[in-house]
Amino acid sequence: MINLKDIRETARDMLAKGEARAVIGYRRGSRGMLAEPAFLTKPEEADELVWDPTCFHNLSLYLVHDRKHLAHAGKNSGGAPVAIIAKGCDARSIVVLMQEHYFKREDVYIIGVSCEGTGVVDERKLATHLNGVQASNAAFDGDDFVFTTAEGEKRIPAREVMADRCLECRSPYPKEHNLVFGEDKTGRQLEAPFAALDRFEAQGAGERWENWARHFDRCIRCFACRSVCPMCYCDECVVDSITFPVTTETTADEKASRIRWIERSAARSENITYLMTRAMHLAGRCTDCGECDRACPVNVPIRLLNNKMEKEAREQFGFEPGASIGGPSLVASFLDKDPGEFIR
C-alpha cells in the first residue's frame, strides 16, 4: 500500500533541494473525482499531489513535450532532471523513449509507483457500475476501489471496474526507477495476457471485418489517440504536421513535395490508413498504457491493434517493448529464425 505522504515528501524535497527542475505527477482536477496531470515547480505545491485509481494518464508524454519545448527554445538540456511519477506501463514508455535516444537517463528522475494488485479505473465500466450516480472521490484499498458518492461510500472489487489493460498487465511494477513506492507484484495476473485480443480474434475474418468497419467508420479523426501517446512524438506525422515541422528554414521544395498520404476527410478508407499505419509505427514501441483507447471519444478499440502487434512480436520474435534501455528495436533488428514460411 502506497502512502501518499511519501510521494509528496519526495517531491517537496527534490524541488526544495533543486534536484529536479519540475515534478510531473497527478493532482485532483476541477471535474469530480478525476485526477489530472500536475506540473510542480515549487516545493509548497507538493501537497497537491494525489495517487488514486483515476491516475490513468501516461505522464511520460510530458517528458516529450518538455524536450520539444527545449528544442524549440534552442536548448539541449534543461539542467536538472525532471522528476516524474510513473506506473509500470509508463516507466516502460520512458525506457522506450530512452532506447530511441529521445532523452538521456540522467534527464529524468523516475519516481515509480507500483499498481500492486490493481490498476486504474475504466471510466466507462465505472459509469455502468454506478448507473448515473456521480463519484466525488476514488481510493485504492487492497483489491478494492472505494468511491465516495452522494449515496455514501461504494466499495467495488477493483477487477470489476478496472481497465482491460490493467487486468491483463503482468508487470504492474516500474522496473526502471530511481525510487519506487509500493510492492513489486510482477507476474501477478488477473486475466490472461491479451485476453481481450484473444476474445476478439476468436471471431471469423468476416465478423472481424464487420466490427472493424464500424469502428473505423466512427473515427472522427480528432487525433486524440496520437496526441495522448508518448510514442507519437514525430514532428511530422504521415497524416499532417503536428508540432514545429515547418520552420522559416524549410524550403518551398520540401513543402511542395510533401506527400499527402491521407485526405483530411474522416472517411473509412482514410481512417483505416491512419489507424493501421499508426499501429505499425507503434509495433515494438507501444507499452500498452492504453491511453489511446481511453482518450478516444468514440470508443474505437485502438488498443486491440497495438495489442495485436505486441502479441505477434512476443510470440514470433520474443520481443518485449520497453524491457531495457540498451535493447534493440523491434523493426530495426532481426533474428535468423524469424518466420519466413509466409514468403513465396
Add this chain to the structure above:
Amino acid sequence: MSDQQPYEPKIVAFLCKWCSSAGSDLAGVSRIQYPANATPITVPCTGAVSPMYIMSAFNKGADGVLVSGCHIGDCHYLEGNYLARRKMYLIMKLLEFIGVEQNRFRMSWVSAAEGAKFAQVITDFVGDLRPLGPQDKLKRAEIK
C-alpha cells in the same frame, strides 16, 4: 462488373531493384507468358518498403499488393530483406486481424535469375485474387 469486361485484379508490386525487378525484366525478355495485372514499382530494397506504401496502395484501389526482393542472404545491403521479412510479417498479420483476406498481400523472394519464378508468383497471385473480387475494404470510395 459487366459481363463484357471480366474482373482483372490490379496488383501493385514493390520490387527490389537488385533482384525481383531484374527478375521481372528477365521474365519479359525470356518471353515467358504471365498475366499483365501487376504494376511494378521499383524500390531500392524491400527493407525500404514502408507499411505506409502498402496501406496507400490498398487505399488507392489495389486488389493485391506484392512485395518481392532478394533471397535471404543475398541482400545488396546485407540485411534489408531480413528487416523486411519482420516488418511485412507484422503488416500481414495486422491486415488479417482487421479481416482483410489473407491472399490480398503477398511477399516473395525472386532473384535476378528467376524470371520463371517471377512469372509463377504473379500467375499464382492473380489466380488467388480472382475469386476474391475487387478489393473495396481499404479503397477510397467515390463520393456519394
Add this chain to the structure above:
Amino acid sequence: MPDNIYLPSLGRIAYIKDEVVGERAIKTFHVEPLDGGWFDHDCGQCAMLSVFGRGEAMISIASSPLVKGYKQFSIMRVGRVSSAFHDLSVGDVVGIRGPYGNSFPIDDWRGKNLVFIGGGCGLAPIWPLITTAVAQRGDFKDITVFYGGRTSRDIMYRAELEKLRGSVDVHLSIDKMEEGWDGYCGFVPASVMNRDPSPQNAIAITCGPPIMIKFVIQNLNKLGFKDEQIYTTIENKMKCGIGKCGRCNVGKDYVCVKGPVYSWAELKYLPEEY
C-alpha cells in the same frame, strides 16, 4: 456576393514574368477572365486563387482597379499552392474568387503627400495603390516610394519602378553593398530615415516582413507621423475568405473581412496574433 461563395470563377493565365529567381522566387501573373467579366476590386483587396487538385491560397491583387482586362498577382514560392502556381504556363486555367477584405481609403487621401515603404514581396499589396495614384497623379501631392530587397536580385517590379521616376520619388535599397549598386545600402527603415520624409499632410503606407514593419513604424513615429497617418496590411492563414473558417482572426476580427488594411492607430490596440 455570388450565391455560392465557394465556387470559383475561371481565369486564364495571360502573362507570366519571373520577378525574382532563386530560393525565394517570385513570379508575376496576369489572370484574365475565361468568359466575360468578373468582379471589380479596390486597392488592397485580395482574391482566393486555386490550382485545381492542389488547393487554394489567398493572394493580394497587385493590379490597379483601373486595369480592367486582367488582374495581376505576384506570388512568392513558399508552399504547396504557390509552388503549383510557379509550375503553370501561359494559357493554363486557374480558379479565382473574391474580392476579399477591406481596402486603402484612397479617396480620403486625395490632396495629400503619399509615402510608400515596401520590403521584399511587400511591394505587391501596395502596388495597386501606387499605380492608381500615379494614374491619377494630379489628385495627389508628392509621392515617394521607399523599397528594398535583401539583394539587388530580390528587387521586384524593377523596370516598372524605374518608369515611375520623374513623377514619383523612388528610393531603392539593398541590405548589403553590391558592386554597381547606386541606391541606398542598408535596411529599409534606415533608408527611410536617410531621407526623413515630412509628416506634413502625409500618409505613410508600409508593407513587408513583420520585423521591417515594426521598425518602419517606430521610425515614422520618430519623424512625427501620427498613428492615424500610418497604414499597413497584415496577413494570416486563410481558408474561406469570408469570416467563417475561423483561423485568420486577430482577437474578434477576421483579417479576411476586417483587414488586411489597418491604420497603426487601430492595429496597435489589437492582440499580436499575426
Add this chain to the structure above:
Amino acid sequence: MEKILEKKRVDDWVAALTGYEVHAPALEEGIWGYQPINGPIRLDHTNTKQPPKEFAFPQREVFFSFEQIKGEAPRLKQVMPSGPRHAVFGVRPCDGRGVPRMDKVFNDHAQDAYYNARRKNVAYVGLACNKPPSANCFCLSVGGSPVSTDGLDVQLTDLGDRYFVKAITEAGKDLMTAAGKLFADPSAADQKQLKQVHAAAVAHPQRAVNNPDQAPAKLKASFKSPLWDELAQACIGCGICTFLCPTCHCFDINDEVQGKAPLNGQRVRTWDNCQFPDFTMHSSGHNPREGTGARLRQRVCHKFQYFYENFGMHQCIGCGRCITECPVGIDIIHVVNKVVENAG
C-alpha cells in the same frame, strides 16, 4: 400549439412523419449518437456524445467536383446538398441553443449556401432536461436553461407517462399536424405539472461560470496573462473539445484528387480545429498561435469574448462535452473562472 402525447404513441408519431428522415439518439458501442430511425425510438438518453451540428454542418461537405483534361479548361460541377427533410428527435436545450449561433456564423457577412441548404431541411424536436444529463452541465450560467426552446422547432417535456409537446416554430407545427390525431389537448393539471417539472429542472444545482457578463471584458484584459500557458500545460492538442462542441465551426478546405489523367476530384470542406498546432501556421512556418496556451486562449476567448463582441451573446452554451471528454482534464468552467477572477 401545445398538446399532450402519450409516450407509447411516440413511435406512431414518428411513423406518421412520412416526408421526413427521422433521427434520434441510439446507443452504439456505449455511445449515444443520432442515428436514422427505422424502429421504436427511445428518449432516455443522457446527452449524445456528438451534438446535432452535423445535420447542418457535416464533418465533410463536397463543394464541387472538378475535372481537367490537360491543356483544357477545368469543368466544375457544383454539388449542393439535397435529400429528404430531417426531423431530429431528442435534442437537448443546450444543443438547441447552438443552432442560432451556427446560423449567425454561416450568415454573417456572407451566406453559406451549403449550410443554409441543409439547415432549412432540418427540424429539431427538443427534449427538456428534467435533471442535468451530465455532471458538467452549466447551461444556466451561460444564459440558457434546461427548458430553453431557443433553436428548437418542438419542445418535449417528460411528464412521466406522457410528453407535453409544444410547437415553437411553423416547422414544428407541421411536424405535429402530420400526426394531429395522436395528440390531445393539455388539461389544466397537465399545465400545472409542466410548470412544476420546469421549475424543478431549473432549480437543479449545476456547475457554473461565475461571472459570465464580466467575462468578455476580463478576458480581453487578460490576453497576455501567464495563466493561459499554465492552464494549458496538460493540453495534448487533440480535436476532442472542438469536434464535439455544438458551436465550433472552424473548417478546412482541400482538394481531394481521385485521378490524375484526366485530373479529377473534389473540393471539400472538413471540420478543422483551433487546437491543432498547424491550424494557423503560415506557409512560411510562422505561427501566430504557437503554444498550447495561445490555442487554449483562442478557444476560450472565442466562446466567451470574441463571439460576444461580434454577436452580443456567448458562443458557449454550457453542454459540458469539452470538459467531460478532455483526456487530460482541461475544464472550460475552471479556465474562465480562474482567468476572470485573476483579472481582478
